[in-house]
Amino acid sequence: MERYNLVVLGAGSGGLVVAAGGASLGARVALVEKHPIDYPGPSGSVRAMGGDCLHTGCVPSKALLRAAKAAHEARETSRFGLAGPGDPGPQDLGAVMDWVRSRQTAIAPHDSIARFRELGVEVFEGEGRLESAHEVTVNGTTLRGRHVVIATGSRPRVPKIPGLAEGGFLTNETVFGLRKLPASLVVIGGGPIGVELGQAFARLGSKVTIVSKTPHLCLKEDADAAVVLEKKLLEEGLSLFEEAAPVRVEAGGGVKRVTVRRKDGVETTVAADEILVAAGRRPNVEGLNLDGVGVAHSATGIRTDARCRTNVSSVWAIGDVAGAHLFTHWASHQAGVVLKNTLFPVALARCDAGNVPRVTYTDPEIAHVGLTERAARESGIPFTAFRAGFDRNDRSVCEGDSGELFSKILVGSQGRILGATIVHPRAGDLLAEIVLAKKQDLPVSALGSVIRAYPTLSEIHGAVAREVLKTALTPGRKNLLASLAAFLRR
Amino acid sequence: MERYNLVVLGAGSGGLVVAAGGASLGARVALVEKHPIDYPGPSGSVRAMGGDCLHTGCVPSKALLRAAKAAHEARETSRFGLAGPGDPGPQDLGAVMDWVRSRQTAIAPHDSIARFRELGVEVFEGEGRLESAHEVTVNGTTLRGRHVVIATGSRPRVPKIPGLAEGGFLTNETVFGLRKLPASLVVIGGGPIGVELGQAFARLGSKVTIVSKTPHLCLKEDADAAVVLEKKLLEEGLSLFEEAAPVRVEAGGGVKRVTVRRKDGVETTVAADEILVAAGRRPNVEGLNLDGVGVAHSATGIRTDARCRTNVSSVWAIGDVAGAHLFTHWASHQAGVVLKNTLFPVALARCDAGNVPRVTYTDPEIAHVGLTERAARESGIPFTAFRAGFDRNDRSVCEGDSGELFSKILVGSQGRILGATIVHPRAGDLLAEIVLAKKQDLPVSALGSVIRAYPTLSEIHGAVAREVLKTALTPGRKNLLASLAAFLRR
Numbered sequence: 001m002e003r004y005n006l007v008v009l010g011a012g013s014g015g016l017v018v019a020a021g022g023a024s025l026g027a028r029v030a031l032v033e034k035h036p037i038d039y040p041g042p043s044g045s046v047r048a049m050g051g052d053c054l055h056t057g058c059v060p061s062k063a064l065l066r067a068a069k070a071a072h073e074a075r076e077t078s079r080f081g082l083a084g085p086g087d088p089g090p091q092d093l094g095a096v097m098d099w100v101r102s103r104q105t106a107i108a109p110h111d112s113i114a115r116f117r118e119l120g121v122e123v124f125e126g127e128g129r130l131e132s133a134h135e136v137t138v139n140g141t142t143l144r145g146r147h148v149v150i151a152t153g154s155r156p157r158v159p160k161i162p163g164l165a166e167g168g169f170l171t172n173e174t175v176f177g178l179r180k181l182p183a184s185l186v187v188i189g190g191g192p193i194g195v196e197l198g199q200a201f202a203r204l205g206s207k208v209t210i211v212s213k214t215p216h217l218c219l220k221e222d223a224d225a226a227v228v229l230e231k232k233l234l235e236e237g238l239s240l241f242e243e244a245a246p247v248r249v250e251a252g253g254g255v256k257r258v259t260v261r262r263k264d265g266v267e268t269t270v271a272a273d274e275i276l277v278a279a280g281r282r283p284n285v286e287g288l289n290l291d292g293v294g295v296a297h298s299a300t301g302i303r304t305d306a307r308c309r310t311n312v313s314s315v316w317a318i319g320d321v322a323g324a325h326l327f328t329h330w331a332s333h334q335a336g337v338v339l340k341n342t343l344f345p346v347a348l349a350r351c352d353a354g355n356v357p358r359v360t361y362t363d364p365e366i367a368h369v370g371l372t373e374r375a376a377r378e379s380g381i382p383f384t385a386f387r388a389g390f391d392r393n394d395r396s397v398c399e400g401d402s403g404e405l406f407s408k409i410l411v412g413s414q415g416r417i418l419g420a421t422i423v424h425p426r427a428g429d430l431l432a433e434i435v436l437a438k439k440q441d442l443p444v445s446a447l448g449s450v451i452r453a454y455p456t457l458s459e460i461h462g463a464v465a466r467e468v469l470k471t472a473l474t475p476g477r478k479n480l481l482a483s484l485a486a487f488l489r490r
Numbered sequence: 491m492e493r494y495n496l497v498v499l500g501a502g503s504g505g506l507v508v509a510a511g512g513a514s515l516g517a518r519v520a521l522v523e524k525h526p527i528d529y530p531g532p533s534g535s536v537r538a539m540g541g542d543c544l545h546t547g548c549v550p551s552k553a554l555l556r557a558a559k560a561a562h563e564a565r566e567t568s569r570f571g572l573a574g575p576g577d578p579g580p581q582d583l584g585a586v587m588d589w590v591r592s593r594q595t596a597i598a599p600h601d602s603i604a605r606f607r608e609l610g611v612e613v614f615e616g617e618g619r620l621e622s623a624h625e626v627t628v629n630g631t632t633l634r635g636r637h638v639v640i641a642t643g644s645r646p647r648v649p650k651i652p653g654l655a656e657g658g659f660l661t662n663e664t665v666f667g668l669r670k671l672p673a674s675l676v677v678i679g680g681g682p683i684g685v686e687l688g689q690a691f692a693r694l695g696s697k698v699t700i701v702s703k704t705p706h707l708c709l710k711e712d713a714d715a716a717v718v719l720e721k722k723l724l725e726e727g728l729s730l731f732e733e734a735a736p737v738r739v740e741a742g743g744g745v746k747r748v749t750v751r752r753k754d755g756v757e758t759t760v761a762a763d764e765i766l767v768a769a770g771r772r773p774n775v776e777g778l779n780l781d782g783v784g785v786a787h788s789a790t791g792i793r794t795d796a797r798c799r800t801n802v803s804s805v806w807a808i809g810d811v812a813g814a815h816l817f818t819h820w821a822s823h824q825a826g827v828v829l830k831n832t833l834f835p836v837a838l839a840r841c842d843a844g845n846v847p848r849v850t851y852t853d854p855e856i857a858h859v860g861l862t863e864r865a866a867r868e869s870g871i872p873f874t875a876f877r878a879g880f881d882r883n884d885r886s887v888c889e890g891d892s893g894e895l896f897s898k899i900l901v902g903s904q905g906r907i908l909g910a911t912i913v914h915p916r917a918g919d920l921l922a923e924i925v926l927a928k929k930q931d932l933p934v935s936a937l938g939s940v941i942r943a944y945p946t947l948s949e950i951h952g953a954v955a956r957e958v959l960k961t962a963l964t965p966g967r968k969n970l971l972a973s974l975a976a977f978l979r980r
Contacts, residue, residue, distance in 0.1 A: 053944075067572060081582065345978075432923050
């Protein structure tokens, strides 16, 4: 039986980082992936791992959003005084999906089986199953690992709605296979995947309706951020049902009819060429034989401690299957934690759960790190929220950004940064500096002490820091300063 | 005679910050501005200060660049698989300049005389002249200041080229007044202003030729950054003459003919509807009576120490007129330094010259802070340069960014960040995080220790930090790690 330092189940973002990192640190690594995909390459096809992120998640969705943004902006050139084409009408989705595929093809070699074998990782194609705390079988072969890392990811959760299965629906796993733009699309779910794809299809020319059971889209975010996005989506012609649930689907005559019930009981029926289900995720735990080996898990995934260890000490779980934060970057971060804990056993590395940014890649983007106002209030943590609007950021004005875009930082005692939310088309990148400051435990004043290139969007951080500073200028201090100035000018 | 804490000459970026800040700190401030401009407002016209930045600099240029980018991108939508309008041909510059003016109008109220009077600043319209170390006259009124702050800015330097004055030319002071797009434009000067406006006019439909006396555009930057921009400009149809100088201009028949001599002596004549001079700046020192009061100055401007003080202890100079860095944000920074040094005399505040970012707002942008490779080599400062390309940044790939875009960090001893250069359409904002890290003296590894949202452009910083980390993995250490791993998997 082959002996490995690490046997990794699942070659998505988490598994790939464990495997590549482990191999580079001299460990012997087996990587088991059941679903690689072939992408055409300039010199033959590339068999790529990468999981949801590359095949059906971040990569195709961000490429689709980029194309949709270009379509939207081309429609809007007249506001700059430019001769514009006007509205080109619904786009050829097949051609757009070719662009999306081209982006996946560009990234695929980095996640290819060939590349990982070159890195020294032993890749096994097939379904892995735990046989004991140290043993995994794949295609009849048994791999013995000092440690076993489960990184099998998640898949769409499909709500039980009468008629939905019969009527047919799309998820993130199938939507990028569409070649014909649906004239109308109902999106079930108002979370990041639903709003991102909903806005993209609307910009490409679909009539889009988003049905969200929560009172605002992007439930995790503070309402002030969500409403800015909601306004923009409404302006762009999307229909939103909030605090509402689809209660049945009827299909017939080539169209699906989704009946939505609002909180007040009122029902509305919306016709749709296609239905996109984006109503949460389920961990991929089936077939792993977790119960046989005694690995504890629940509906949200495998239970782990802050070091990513399960209740079975040689078994670790990271990424979506562990259920905490369902982000590629969280999976990669956890991969680093597991590498330290398994290959340098004295490391005792822990996940940095307080400093995980998240971005909803709509236009505008909503980017967040740390505590929201709601979470801070619910936890009873004292804070003051300081805001600055992009309507006073000269670059934003020069670029003609629209909507009530803002940055908000929650400040605790001693000027500590507790959390931040930015709503702006480039919020995700702008947030990075605050994440660094928070991680380094710099006071919010540090954001105000740097020279920022004018005119850049990043000046917004200085603007928020100045709001904090203003609170130091109390009337008493102002009087004192005026007296000092009067003395000095004698 | 009225007595003030601060008499400020010039209400550009530097002067305005001194005035507003001084007033808010209880000081009595006189602000002298000779050239306010009226912008139409929703409730009557707004008489605004703001200097070059608002009237003829950053604000109109960034608004023009935004419009030009929209024109360029609308031409390129087919790469996303979108039905595109193709090339709309030359744009209606009058309509575009209306957009530019609308952005100035949006920002003008913030710099208005009315607003500054509300803040408690005493604003004098007219030309100020130093009468003594403490006295300034404006329109026959004498203002006595405990301190006098000179912030009169700069204006275009016009090279002596035979025929240029007779033929007529534009500068940043007049170019935004154009209403008709020149079919052809020769730009004299390959610095930031020249390349920004050159690219903008080319994208709007002008045939643009840039003449630069230096071997690369953007001379201050390292050549590896400049060549990426040069390639892009050439792709977009601009003509570049480098190590070349215009030797004469002949005008006649409605067209100007610019003869350019290359380093090798070869002369080429280029026809142009318009000539834009962007060949450096001259400090506005005339009429201030500097010599009469004994304030030392040279061709590059008023001489100051690191505290912004001139040789006359009650006279200070900031911004372009002091000649060090000709940036709005440098002027604002110096304004803060002067406020501290004049109103809190024990402060001894100094300018933070090592942490001044600069951005050339072309597409791609070139953003820089600290030392370039060339400067480090010339100073004999030991460093290693670490690079990461955006071709491996998944967001950049998903957005379809083109060109050899990169981030480079110069690392000194103990992982200290000595400088950084980023070439990317959003480089200016991406640089901000590195400026913070450098200012806080964080080691480059700090950029690698944060969790970065995937997929964002800011992951480039993590990629550079990983390049640094890789150098720690020497062959000897790799062997040691492999032995440890072999021991652990027994």
